[in-house]
Amino acid sequence: MSVSISPADLYRHSLRLLLDKDIPGWLGLWAEDGVMEFPFAPHGWPERLEGKEAIAAYMRHYPDHIDLHDFRDLRIHQTTVPETIVVEMRGVGRLVRTGKPFDMTYIAVVTVRDGRITSYHDYWNPLAALESAADFTGSSR
Template identity: 80%
Template sequence: MSVPVSPADLYRHSLRLLLDKDIPGWLDLWAEDGVLEFPFAPEGWPERLDGKEAIAAYMRPYPDHIDLHDFPAVQIHETLDPQVIVVEMRGVGLLVETGSPFDMTYIAVVTVRDGRILSYRDYWNPLAVLEPATDFAGAGR
């Protein structure tokens, strides 16, 4: 399968892969020197992952912790830089360990280079994972 060329198409494809729990496919969308940042990460959680291998180590167990069912609201905004998009979205599903609902709103700033994700700044709400009902039980930590 060829990689979509526009940043918006690449991002939409990445969401489909996450819903399909195809983490290897999702990782294939990343540049080797890609950077994944979590500016609002709570204490003890990673703030920055440098390189595809670090991102892979973080993401491989993701489906064991969060069972994503849908991204019911996704808005992709183009910027003056054709390789940068800003995404507003909501992800819903279940926390695997507890069966509790997962409902998270995100804003992401994504930079693409040569059809691969180079930079992804994920502005998610850390308060949602600090509440006992939505504890990730170590997901991504």
């Protein structure tokens, strides 16, 4: 008997893994052919990552750059497509290199099939990212 997890519960679990800095565990939630997109990515930053390997390369050093402490104001909205959710939240923490506060508002559209993330559209504020771009020197962004 297989146990299925709802997209909302899978997403909540993914946030816990990010807070625990468990990037391999977070990547384990992805389908091999998963796609991560950043529609508002600034010039020179990735707009689309295709496949688990590309997503892994992008996320590998994330905890070295951002020390996440919490995801506040989390709201998960179910859509008319059962596999797809819309998420609103704030990621709060600090930038590792400078110690400056990190506070980013996100909206994500996430699709889950067979217990794995297949599509993740990450709508974050590129202006806030550009303000701290120097703090990402050497990152995969």
